[in-house]
Amino acid sequence: MKKFVYMDAAASWLKPQSVIESEVDFLTNSYANAGRGICARAANVDAMVDDVRGTVADFIGANKENIVFTSGTTDGMNRIVNIIKNTISNKTPIIAVSDLDHHSARLPFEMWAKDGSCKTIILPLDSQLNIDIKNIPFADIYVVTAMSNVMGIFQDVSKISKAIRAQNKDAIIIVDAAQSVVYNKIDVKKYDCDFLVFSGHKIGADTGVGVMYIRKPDDWNVDKFGGGMVNRIIDSDNIILNKSPEKFEAGTLPLTQIIGLKNAIENLSNWNGGHDLIEYMYDELSKTEKIKIFTTRDSHMISFTIDGMHVIDFGAMLGVHNICVRVGNMCASWIHKRLNIDGSVRISVGPWNTMDDAKYVVETIKDLVA
Ligand SMILES: Cc1ncc(COP(=O)(O)O)c(C=O)c1O
The missing domain is CATH 3.40.640.10 (Type I PLP-dependent aspartate aminotransferase-like (Major domain))
Incomplete structure (x- = not known):
C-alpha cells in the first residue's frame, strides 16, 4: 500500500482529533x-x-x-x-x-x-x-x-x-x-x-x-x-x-x-507553520528544470507549472501515487491571467505532514518529470 500524502491544506485542513472528539461529544451528550x-x-x-x-x-x-x-x-x-x-x-x-x-x-x-x-x-x-x-x-x-x-x-x-x-x-x-x-x-x-x-x-x-x-x-x-x-x-x-x-x-x-x-x-497555535517542509521542497523542486515555480522561498505554498505537461494531468498522476495536491485555477483566475497561465499545481502543508512526506512528494515529482 502506497503512502497517502495530503498536501492540500490551503484547500481544506484535515481535522485534528480534538475537533472530531469535541463534535462527537457535543452531539452525543449536549446537543x-x-x-x-x-x-x-x-x-x-x-x-x-x-x-x-x-x-x-x-x-x-x-x-x-x-x-x-x-x-x-x-x-x-x-x-x-x-x-x-x-x-x-x-x-x-x-x-x-x-x-x-x-x-x-x-x-x-x-x-x-x-x-x-x-x-x-x-x-x-x-x-x-x-x-x-x-x-x-x-x-x-x-x-x-x-x-x-x-x-x-x-x-x-x-x-x-x-x-x-x-x-x-x-x-x-x-x-x-x-x-x-x-x-x-x-x-x-x-x-x-x-x-x-x-x-x-x-x-x-x-x-x-x-x-x-x-x-x-x-x-x-x-x-x-x-x-x-x-x-x-x-x-x-x-x-x-x-x-x-x-x-x-x-x-x-x-x-x-x-x-x-x-x-x-x-x-x-501549537503548529509551527511547516515552513521547514516548504523550504525543503522548494529547494529540491527548484533544481528540476522542467518545474517552473512562481512562488518564492518565503511563501507558505509552492505553486508551479510543468514544461510540456498540463497541470490537471500532472495532478492526476500525483493522485495515482496517493499524493493529494491542488491543481487548476484555484478559483483565482485573475492572478493566473497575470501570470499568463491557465492553472498551476499548488503544494501546501498542514500539521499532519512530515519531512518523510516532503521527501516522498519531491521524489515522486522528480520521477514524473524525468
Ligand atoms: C483567499 C481565499 N478566499 C476565499 C476562499 C473561499 O473560502 P470558502 O470556500 O471556505 O468559502 C478561499 C478558499 O480557497 C481562499 O483561499
Whole structure:
C-alpha cells in the first residue's frame, strides 16, 4: 500500500482529533438548539456558543458583539455585499478589488457592479505581485486579500489600511483572511478594517462554519431575516431586532461546527507553520528544470507549472501515487491571467505532514518529470 500524502491544506485542513472528539461529544451528550430554549440543556448550548464566540473574539482581537458566525468566507463576502447594499443604498460606491482576490472575494462585487449601482476599480500590484502600497487609488470600499491562495505571501494589512486611509479616511475596508489566518496573527484593531472573514475548515474546524467580523455592527443593516434575530414585533412597521451578533444570525447556527471551531483555534497555535517542509521542497523542486515555480522561498505554498505537461494531468498522476495536491485555477483566475497561465499545481502543508512526506512528494515529482 502506497503512502497517502495530503498536501492540500490551503484547500481544506484535515481535522485534528480534538475537533472530531469535541463534535462527537457535543452531539452525543449536549446537543440542543441555541438561542431558543430555556431548559438547562439549551442554556448550556447557549453558553457553549458564547464561549466559542469569546475564543474567536480573543483570537482576532475583537469583542463578542463583533463576531458573527457564517458558513464560511464565501458566505461572509456575499453577506458583506448585501449588508453594504442594504445600508448605503443612496450612493454609487467605487470598490477597489485586486488580482490577488479569490473568486469569492471579488465576484460578489463584480456582479453587484453589473447593474451600474457601484463601480469596481483595480488595486495595483507591484512587480512581485504584492499590493502596491505606494499606489493605492481612491475608492469607497476596498477588498484586501491578506494572502493569495496561489502566491502565499502575507500582505501587510496594517500598512495597506494606513495607505487606504490616506486616500479616504472613511473607506470601508474588507479583509479576506481565509489563507492568512493560518500563518499571521490577526489583530483587527491593527488591521483597522471594517469587516474581516475567514473559514473554519481551513484551520482544522469542520466545513460549514466561518467568521465575519464587523467593526461597528450597530451601523449596518441586516441582510437576512428569520428566527433568533428578533427582539419584538409590535406591528409590521415596528420590528425591533436584537443587538449584534444575534441580529446578523437569523436561523439556526451550525452548532456542531461552532463547537469544533474552538478546538481548531486552540490547536492552530501549537503548529509551527511547516515552513521547514516548504523550504525543503522548494529547494529540491527548484533544481528540476522542467518545474517552473512562481512562488518564492518565503511563501507558505509552492505553486508551479510543468514544461510540456498540463497541470490537471500532472495532478492526476500525483493522485495515482496517493499524493493529494491542488491543481487548476484555484478559483483565482485573475492572478493566473497575470501570470499568463491557465492553472498551476499548488503544494501546501498542514500539521499532519512530515519531512518523510516532503521527501516522498519531491521524489515522486522528480520521477514524473524525468
Ligand atoms: C483567499 C481565499 N478566499 C476565499 C476562499 C473561499 O473560502 P470558502 O470556500 O471556505 O468559502 C478561499 C478558499 O480557497 C481562499 O483561499
